[in-house]
Amino acid sequence: MYLGGIEAGGTKFVCAVGDGQGNVLAKERIATTDTETTLRGVISFFKNFEIDGLGIGSFGPVDLNQESPTYGYITSTPKSGWANYPFVKTMEDELHVPVGLTTDVNAAALGELYNGAAKGLDGCLYITVGTGVGAGLVSQKRLLQGLLHPEMGHILLRRHPDDDFEGICPYHQDCLEGLASGPALEARWGRAAADLPKDHKAWKIEAEYLAQALMQYVLIVSPQRIIMGGGVMKQTQLFPPIRKRLQELLAGYIDLSEVKEKIDGYIVSPLLGDNAGITGALILAKRVAEGH
Amino acid sequence: MYLGGIEAGGTKFVCAVGDGQGNVLAKERIATTDTETTLRGVISFFKNFEIDGLGIGSFGPVDLNQESPTYGYITSTPKSGWANYPFVKTMEDELHVPVGLTTDVNAAALGELYNGAAKGLDGCLYITVGTGVGAGLVSQKRLLQGLLHPEMGHILLRRHPDDDFEGICPYHQDCLEGLASGPALEARWGRAAADLPKDHKAWKIEAEYLAQALMQYVLIVSPQRIIMGGGVMKQTQLFPPIRKRLQELLAGYIDLSEVKEKIDGYIVSPLLGDNAGITGALILAKRVAEGH
Numbered sequence A, B: 001m002y003l004g005g006i007e008a009g010g011t012k013f014v015c016a017v018g019d020g021q022g023n024v025l026a027k028e029r030i031a032t033t034d035t036e037t038t039l040r041g042v043i044s045f046f047k048n049f050e051i052d053g054l055g056i057g058s059f060g061p062v063d064l065n066q067e068s069p070t071y072g073y074i075t076s077t078p079k080s081g082w083a084n085y086p087f088v089k090t091m092e093d094e095l096h097v098p099v100g101l102t103t104d105v106n107a108a109a110l111g112e113l114y115n116g117a118a119k120g121l122d123g124c125l126y127i128t129v130g131t132g133v134g135a136g137l138v139s140q141k142r143l144l145q146g147l148l149h150p151e152m153g154h155i156l157l158r159r160h161p162d163d164d165f166e167g168i169c170p171y172h173q174d175c176l177e178g179l180a181s182g183p184a185l186e187a188r189w190g191r192a193a194a195d196l197p198k199d200h201k202a203w204k205i206e207a208e209y210l211a212q213a214l215m216q217y218v219l220i221v222s223p224q225r226i227i228m229g230g231g232v233m234k235q236t237q238l239f240p241p242i243r244k245r246l247q248e249l250l251a252g253y254i255d256l257s258e259v260k261e262k263i264d265g266y267i268v269s270p271l272l273g274d275n276a277g278i279t280g281a282l283i284l285a286k287r288v289a290e291g292h
């Protein structure tokens, strides 16, 4: 069985063909330009193989509601030409295979669950703290899907007392993404997040905000494991204060060894790095090829 | 087919037998005292019928993790005699039928989904604002279950500028439950919540906190519909300001008619009232009797 996967990002599309056993047989990167040029490249890559299903982890927002007339569309992105684009239908029409679509972070969560940092579990939460903040959740092996896919990056936080930065979210100003994304750090401190010294007080404030976010996620969806990736989480000194602060905030309320004694194994880095998304896209392809 | 349902509460157990088509054939209330007396009554009620499955919506916390050695236990409740009680095993041993257990709010969510205010949908969020604050979620017809069942009542909020009350949650002080439950209102304003005039400023602050909570829930789990019950929500004047404030907080970010134009039908009262939990328990019984 051959399977196709796409990790569709704002700067590049990564396309891969897998054998259904976790091996990647071919891979190609295609720059994200206009829809026609980009997808011409994508389609001609996949036409070299007889794939049985295609899985896509895409930048968004995407409409994942199967009942909706715009199911499978990229909806309101500011990325020129891609708004209201019928991504799934285009791929189905060209490749004549079942197509599964999810968000980039959902695909990463699937990838880490089956082949990465949450292997062997039933579910996990994958958070990216990068240009934006977003998260995907797998619970009981299924991607959480409501009216919309989760938009966990825009939750409300309590302000750190030392932080009077107004925030950069165009919708909410000082939501999580508005305060804690890479661009927010840069706007707040006047230099790229990567250039802030490890002992800069930025990281104390950042850890507070990320711990608050995890508190909400733990109470609301109770993930089996939490995987934190994205550019900002390359600052691995963030992990110990995030874990400690989460424990303080929960204050013993969640009576689980995962949160109490074994938190180092509960809040972790991705294992697959940049491959999480494409790995998850191939898993999704297998699911649609097998009809579920 | 006969099915048994229990709504297990801190003051009473409601037991019912249904015919699997939504009709209740018999019902009994049993006071919650010690485990032995209470369950002797429950068991002898069900022994009058040849039931094929039992569903329970219980006060908690309960261990719903099927892999756990204490699966089916009521765990750390302060209710004397009930902590570490093997509820599911006791009922299986006595009644010799498959037993399904979930939380009281999860059962209410199931009931409202199949027979109440969310009928015809794929999922819903049921929130109770009463002695405590809790919520249950059904998504794609399934109860959300992670490491634990959701504990959505203890999320963090931003303080309303006019509120300097310290909060009453023994764990978190001013979490949602600590600020917005019935007892919190009573402690904050010096009289029972039911006795506060409809134009008291308590309700403005209450609506703010509940709208903030809904914002987090909408962003994190994107419910198909939100049903708000419990004693405090009898103050139906809360609904319009909650809806309005939620829209303000979301600030157009969630581009859905449910949230934008049709919010009156999105955030609603329960339809089943006090019967939501027992209705859901009977639905759960049907699921376990049919083996899923």
Ligand SMILES: Nc1ncnc2c1ncn2[C@@H]1O[C@H](COP(=O)(O)OP(=O)(O)O)[C@@H](O)[C@H]1O
Binding pocket: A128, A129, A130, A131, A132, A181, A182, A183, A186, A192, A193, A194, A195, A229, A230, A231, A232, A233, A234, A235
């Ligand atoms: N080593 C680093 N330390 C802190 N921030 C970083 C680091 N590397 C990248 N970033 C920040 O992460 C953001 C990019 O996130 P990334 O996850 O790499 O990509 P994207 O979110 O666009 O997919 C940028 O805002 C950048 O400032």
Ligand SMILES: Nc1ncnc2c1ncn2[C@@H]1O[C@H](COP(=O)(O)OP(=O)(O)O)[C@@H](O)[C@H]1O
Binding pocket: B128, B129, B130, B131, B132, B181, B182, B183, B186, B192, B193, B194, B195, B229, B230, B231, B232, B233, B234, B235
């Ligand atoms: N009409 C009312 N208006 C406001 N608060 C009420 C009203 N009725 C009950 N409450 C409050 O709701 C709480 C009881 O919640 P309820 O949902 O009835 O029960 P429980 O949560 O114990 O199952 C009490 O704290 C009470 O003050």
Ligand SMILES: [Zn+2]
Binding pocket: A153, A154, A155, A169, A170, A171, A172, A173, A175, A176, A177, A178
């Ligand atoms: Zn925002």
Ligand SMILES: [Zn+2]
Binding pocket: B153, B154, B155, B169, B170, B171, B172, B173, B175, B176, B177, B178
């Ligand atoms: Zn609390």
